[in-house]
Amino acid sequence: MVASPRWRTELQALEPAQWPAYLHEHSGLPGPRANTALVAAVATLAGAEVIDLLLADAQEYTAMCAAAALGRRSEDPRARERARLLARDQRWRVREGVAIGLQLLADEAPAALAPTVLAWADDPDPLVQRAAAAAVCEPRLLRTAEAAALAVEVCRRCTAGLLRVPAHERRDRDVRTLRQALGYCWSVAVAADPEPGLAAFRALGSTDPDVAWIRTQNLRKKRLARLV
Template sequence: MRSAESASAELRAMEPELWPAYLSARSGLPGPRADLSLLTVAARLADGRAIEAMMSDGGEYPAMCAAAALGLRAGSAECEAGARALATDDRWRVREGVAIGLQLLGDDFPDVVRGIVRRWADDPELYVQRVAVVAICEPRLLRTAPAAAVAVDVCRRCTRHLVALPPALRTSPAARNLRQALGYCWSIAVAADPEPGLAAFRDLPTDDRDVEWIVTQNLRKKRLAALM
């Protein structure tokens, strides 16, 4: 596996149209894990031409890298719209790329990401809500009380949206995907600032079967069980 430094140098030296083949060959796919270090390098270096080339290629890993690049640049309205569109992609790795890109953006511009995830938490598309939850529930982004409060708020709002779904939609792939994310992200948000987080967590309506499942799954996480 190439180091981030060598991958960065090699990508800088080639035309953007050559990026997709380079990335696909070094992606680690097919396999259980994509190369996230290379994805981060590509996301940070990509310009408009590179993003277009990665999207046009059609391969899953180049598209994942493009999604991360757009997420990282989602401080602009155009890139946020592009990232939001990819958050509903049929390929789970592409959706994950958006979340990773938003987390990278959050490393440098936390207030920007907090605004985005708050907007996306109320998006009508459940996949977009799921990306909002996963993007903000990253421990390295939750080192302050205000940041933790945003994560709890996003989890709470997305849980409410899930509860409000008609029964026929509860079994859709997007609803299941959101439920699975909430099944571990609540514990991350609560652990970041336990007192207000626990109050919100204990206020969840456990008479709902999906919320009951979410609560049960989070209680199995050591980071939350230690606080109860």
């Protein structure tokens, strides 16, 4: 994802206190699609003061932008922990902001993504696991065997995390959100490097009903269906 020069130029001309109002004006909301190009511009430009102002604003779009900025800075332990907390937010756009930020980090420094997504894939919170899978399972990031292997490993760990959830808790909304993400993330990871990816995917088995659902959903994706 590339930040539009227009948004970067206009943001750089603003004082920090002006950013929230500017973002509300150009958010694309209310509407079906938020302005993600602007989110990317904020993620690349926002410093600590702006991030704090956006979080204090407490609106969904400004929180999404702050989440992206923190995700992009997740090599820093404090930013990573703040991003992890936002990955658990009940507002889906805020959670998506975290994933966008992590992807922007990987665009600039591919190796920097691995420590965060591997740790988050083992997190007990299903929404944090979901953020790891959503961040790494992005086709533009999976251009090497190493990157594809990372995506498969994150999917494997997140699926194992889902299996550890007791059956009576599987209908919890956050668990369902993780399951839904795994319903497409596996296909992205496998398609990036099919031979090892398919081996890991087939090793999932199908006796657990949620894993069976994940397998079925991924097999419906054209990128995976043509490989099996």
